[in-house]
Amino acid sequence: MIDRSKVFDDTDLFSEMLEKLRFHGDPGVGGWFTAPWGLAFDATPGHSPFYVVAEGRCFLEISGDEWELRVGDLVLLPQGDAHSLKDAPGSRSVPFSSVPLSPGGTGMRTVHWGGGGMQTQIVSGILKFDSPHALPILKAMDKTFVLRAQDAGRSDGIDPLLGLYCREGRSQAPGSRAATAELLKLLFIEILRNRLSGQIRNQRPCGGNTLLLAFEPSLRAAAEAIHFEPGRPWTLAQLADLSGLSRTTFAVRFQSVAATSPLAYLTRVRMLKAVDLLERTTATLEAIAGQVGYGSEAAFSTAFKRELGVSPGAYRNQSNPKVVASGS
Numbered sequence: 001m002i003d004r005s006k007v008f009d010d011t012d013l014f015s016e017m018l019e020k021l022r023f024h025g026d027p028g029v030g031g032w033f034t035a036p037w038g039l040a041f042d043a044t045p046g047h048s049p050f051y052v053v054a055e056g057r058c059f060l061e062i063s064g065d066e067w068e069l070r071v072g073d074l075v076l077l078p079q080g081d082a083h084s085l086k087d088a089p090g091s092r093s094v095p096f097s098s099v100p101l102s103p104g105g106t107g108m109r110t111v112h113w114g115g116g117g118m119q120t121q122i123v124s125g126i127l128k129f130d131s132p133h134a135l136p137i138l139k140a141m142d143k144t145f146v147l148r149a150q151d152a153g154r155s156d157g158i159d160p161l162l163g164l165y166c167r168e169g170r171s172q173a174p175g176s177r178a179a180t181a182e183l184l185k186l187l188f189i190e191i192l193r194n195r196l197s198g199q200i201r202n203q204r205p206c207g208g209n210t211l212l213l214a215f216e217p218s219l220r221a222a223a224e225a226i227h228f229e230p231g232r233p234w235t236l237a238q239l240a241d242l243s244g245l246s247r248t249t250f251a252v253r254f255q256s257v258a259a260t261s262p263l264a265y266l267t268r269v270r271m272l273k274a275v276d277l278l279e280r281t282t283a284t285l286e287a288i289a290g291q292v293g294y295g296s297e298a299a300f301s302t303a304f305k306r307e308l309g310v311s312p313g314a315y316r317n318q319s320n321p322k323v324v325a326s327g328s
């Protein structure tokens with residue numbers, strides 16, 4: 001039996017998961033819009049737009065749903081679905097790409113648009129994800145995260161970060177663009193923590209978001225084991241023991257939270273590590289196979305191609321042609 005009190009006690013599973021998403025913030029646009037106005041945005045898979053209403057109000061329309069947003073409300077669209085923002089539900093929308101932007105210097109770009117009526121100010125940004133495994137995680141999230149200014153469950157950390165983000169976006173000080181990008185990443189982390197911990201606390205159906213494993217106490221130790229020792233030949237019984245659950249209870253609970261089995265998730269995490277090694281090192285495929293828990297290069301290559309659709313050697317050549325290792 002594994003002593004659960006002595007394994008992975010100095011780890012941060014959620015940070016490990018976030019690092020594997022390889023995301024960065026792209027400072028967006030500071031917009032001043034006067035009624036009537038409406039803007040349509042194309043779908044951007046792998047990019048998650050973010051908006052906060054700084055003044056006035058507006059309406060968000062996405063996938064047939066409509067949200068009224070007021071001052072202080074924040075919205076994140078994890079899946080990057082097509083959507084529109086407008087002053088009123090009936091207003092006509094024009095493509096955002098057709099609206100002229102003013103250069104931002106070291107800060108945000110700006111836009112002034114509309115018919116001269118009531119003014120709304122919106123600050124935006126975009127999260128971009130580079131990992132091939134990010135898209136399934138984003139697709140498992142809600143299409144829309146709306147955090148109201150008055151929500152009782154809203155994290156205390158969000159408003160100070162929003163204030164800094166807006167201040168840096170308006171600033172022309174050296175380094176403001178870099179600061180804005182980092183603040184956007186911090187906002188994303190805080191929004192996720194707020195939403196995911198709330199889902200676990202409220203026992204809300206989670207739709208298969210594997211990030212929830214970091215917030216579910218009964219599964220966290222097993223998820224840590226998978227992430228921090230993916231090369232170990234874990235069995236279902238060992239992972240269940242780490243969780244203090246029977247194999248059946250553990251497997252059912254894991255599936256209900258992550259919408260995948262524990263051993264399928266182990267394979268996914270192994271592939272994440274393999275991708276990292278292929279991109280960042282010159283290790284041979286045989287060496288990488290051993291590090292991620294496979295007894296042979298052939299077994300590793302078969303699993304990799306099944307998960308990512310290409311062989312490890314082809315993936316390495318596509319992602320970084322300069323990294324060539326013997327045996328690849």
